[in-house]
Amino acid sequence: MTEFSRLSLNQKTVNRWSMPEALEGCARAQIPFIGLWRDKVAEIGVAATVKRLHELELKVSSLCRGGFFPARTRAEFETHLEDNRRAIEEAAQLETEVLVLVCGAAPDRDIVGARAMIAEAIGILAPFAQQNGVKLGIEPLHPISAADRSAIVTLEQANDLAEQFPLEQVGVVIDVFHVWWDPKVEQQIARAGPRILGFHVDDWLVPLPDPLLGRGMMGDGVIELRRLRRAVDAAGYTGPIEVEIFNQAIWDEPGDTVLERMKKRYLEHVLEPVLEPVLEPIFEPIHEPKQKTQEAL
Amino acid sequence: MTEFSRLSLNQKTVNRWSMPEALEGCARAQIPFIGLWRDKVAEIGVAATVKRLHELELKVSSLCRGGFFPARTRAEFETHLEDNRRAIEEAAQLETEVLVLVCGAAPDRDIVGARAMIAEAIGILAPFAQQNGVKLGIEPLHPISAADRSAIVTLEQANDLAEQFPLEQVGVVIDVFHVWWDPKVEQQIARAGPRILGFHVDDWLVPLPDPLLGRGMMGDGVIELRRLRRAVDAAGYTGPIEVEIFNQAIWDEPGDTVLERMKKRYLEHVLEPVLEPVLEPIFEPIHEPKQKTQEAL
Numbered sequence: 001m002t003e004f005s006r007l008s009l010n011q012k013t014v015n016r017w018s019m020p021e022a023l024e025g026c027a028r029a030q031i032p033f034i035g036l037w038r039d040k041v042a043e044i045g046v047a048a049t050v051k052r053l054h055e056l057e058l059k060v061s062s063l064c065r066g067g068f069f070p071a072r073t074r075a076e077f078e079t080h081l082e083d084n085r086r087a088i089e090e091a092a093q094l095e096t097e098v099l100v101l102v103c104g105a106a107p108d109r110d111i112v113g114a115r116a117m118i119a120e121a122i123g124i125l126a127p128f129a130q131q132n133g134v135k136l137g138i139e140p141l142h143p144i145s146a147a148d149r150s151a152i153v154t155l156e157q158a159n160d161l162a163e164q165f166p167l168e169q170v171g172v173v174i175d176v177f178h179v180w181w182d183p184k185v186e187q188q189i190a191r192a193g194p195r196i197l198g199f200h201v202d203d204w205l206v207p208l209p210d211p212l213l214g215r216g217m218m219g220d221g222v223i224e225l226r227r228l229r230r231a232v233d234a235a236g237y238t239g240p241i242e243v244e245i246f247n248q249a250i251w252d253e254p255g256d257t258v259l260e261r262m263k264k265r266y267l268e269h270v271l272e273p274v275l276e277p278v279l280e281p282i283f284e285p286i287h288e289p290k291q292k293t294q295e296a297l
Numbered sequence: 298m299t300e301f302s303r304l305s306l307n308q309k310t311v312n313r314w315s316m317p318e319a320l321e322g323c324a325r326a327q328i329p330f331i332g333l334w335r336d337k338v339a340e341i342g343v344a345a346t347v348k349r350l351h352e353l354e355l356k357v358s359s360l361c362r363g364g365f366f367p368a369r370t371r372a373e374f375e376t377h378l379e380d381n382r383r384a385i386e387e388a389a390q391l392e393t394e395v396l397v398l399v400c401g402a403a404p405d406r407d408i409v410g411a412r413a414m415i416a417e418a419i420g421i422l423a424p425f426a427q428q429n430g431v432k433l434g435i436e437p438l439h440p441i442s443a444a445d446r447s448a449i450v451t452l453e454q455a456n457d458l459a460e461q462f463p464l465e466q467v468g469v470v471i472d473v474f475h476v477w478w479d480p481k482v483e484q485q486i487a488r489a490g491p492r493i494l495g496f497h498v499d500d501w502l503v504p505l506p507d508p509l510l511g512r513g514m515m516g517d518g519v520i521e522l523r524r525l526r527r528a529v530d531a532a533g534y535t536g537p538i539e540v541e542i543f544n545q546a547i548w549d550e551p552g553d554t555v556l557e558r559m560k561k562r563y564l565e566h567v568l569e570p571v572l573e574p575v576l577e578p579i580f581e582p583i584h585e586p587k588q589k590t591q592e593a594l
Contacts, residue, residue: 106519109519109520110521111477111478142441143439143440143441144439146478147503147505147518148504153479154479154480156480157480180408181408182440182450182451183450183454204443204444207508208444211505211508222403222406224407224408
């Protein structure tokens with residue numbers, strides 16, 4: 001166990017790196033977990049990715065992403081389900097237990113209808129996931145994305161949805177960027193308990209540079225990361241802590257530089273501070289005035 | 298009663314207009330209510346504003362805005378309270394019952410502490426507001442503004458806070474832009490009931506042009522305006538419906554043009570559609586084929 005034993009690099013944080021570069025960079029930085037993206041895996045294929053993971057002794061914290069369920073037609077909905085079945089199979093092959101779901105938004109104005117489609121899709125997919133040894137992790141997204149990426153926008157809503165299914169099939173993934181603002185976040189983290197399948201850290205920058213590509217490095221924004229990490233720990237979660245940062249400026253930096261800063265910030269802002277033993281003087285020290293001033297005379 | 302009898306122009310929608318121009322433009326467009334901003338009123342003073350309101354027979358739907366309570370020091374907090382007392386007095390002089398509160402965000406990372414300061418401030422101000430015949434309208438802001446404008450981010454939270462005080466003192470103001478994404482929005486509108494002190498309409502554009510100045514004209518975005526207006530009506534609210542749009546492109550248009558479009562969109566997207574009487578034929582009409590085709594022979 002080292003201080004980085006729970007750290008995971010979500011490969012989107014170093015978006016310019018190819019699949020092999022991300023795996024090698026992660027191993028070089030001695031980060032034990034990596035969060036993978038399907039489009040990146042597709043660059044070299046699942047088999048080659050698994051081979052390299054084994055060679056480098058890396059574990060996969062999660063596969064991003066399934067979801068995007070709502071559709072305009074039944075045929076389109078079925079296509080979305082089929083794509084998610086492939087994602088579940090890939091997660092199993094990549095030896096991760098967690099497929100992260102970004103559930104998708106309404107294709108029209110009907111957000112209530114979109115939510116019904118999401119619930120139906122998860123109900124159809126959940127047993128198939130279990131058969132493959134994979135759990136579906138519903139990730140509530142910040143309401144800024146309600147119109148184009150996810151009609152699931154609070155942890156309470158994700159918990160309500162997850163609890164409709166067996167613990168072995170469906171859980172939640174908590175990203176601080178998406179939930180930090182919520183007055184019920186600690187209550188809902190406690191409620192999620194054994195359903196917590198992932199914990200993502202990053203930060204909320206002020207002002208927000210961009211709705212999608214404006215996430216910050218831990219410590220550069222306003223999120224009380226340590227408070228939320230403590231809440232997730234108290235809920236019983238002992239799994240990987242994944243750093244997922246969508247930020248163009250960070251993407252433009254060399255990957256190794258990003259990983260070094262990420263490890264430093266993880267220690268400073270996410271984990272507990274290491275307490276140095278403090279030797280307090282028992283008596284106030286007596287300072288002899290070095291010279292008498294005019295005023296003192 | 299006309300179809301525009303509940304319509305209110307929030308003067309921020311025509312931000313370039315001076316105070317007199319906004320009042321005259323509103324009257325010219327036969328819009329019965331106007332929502333005022335303190336900085337605009339200050340251009341000509343409260344007395345001159347009231348005089349002109351009377352001459353033009355305009356009513357004030359609300360005064361924007363009080364709030365911004367959280368502070369770094371007790372002295373700063375007291376300054377904020379004092380400024381809010383002036384806002385309450387101005388609301389009374391302007392003959393509106395509603396002071397809209399944008400509650401303010403944490404000056405540091407402590408969002409829980411900021412919320413405690415907001416609750417304390419409202420508790421101090423509420424009796425003073427009642428003495429002046431004014432109610433405090435807590436406006437929950439979209440979580441996109443949680444870091445810089447309001448630690449109050451859901452209608453549920455605003456209701457929780459308002460219900461700590463008498464109905465005669467504190468209520469909520471509902472802006473569709475801020476609450477449309479919330480899975481509990483209809484439940485919380487129903488709960489707010491007689492505490493609803495204002496209803497604001499605008500729209501959520503996709504993609505969002507800007508976190509602050511990217512609000513859309515009704516119908517240009519994805520919000521189900523009619524669904525939310527029906528929910529507010531069903532909760533018993535019969536007051537003004539205020540159009541408040543922060544949008545640079547709209548601000549750059551001539552004010553009269555904006556007001557005409559606003560009235561049109563209000564009819565099309567906010568009110569119930571006017572049902573034309575439909576005369577249905579009792580029998581299917583019998584069409585004689587005009588000519589026999591080759592195929593029919």
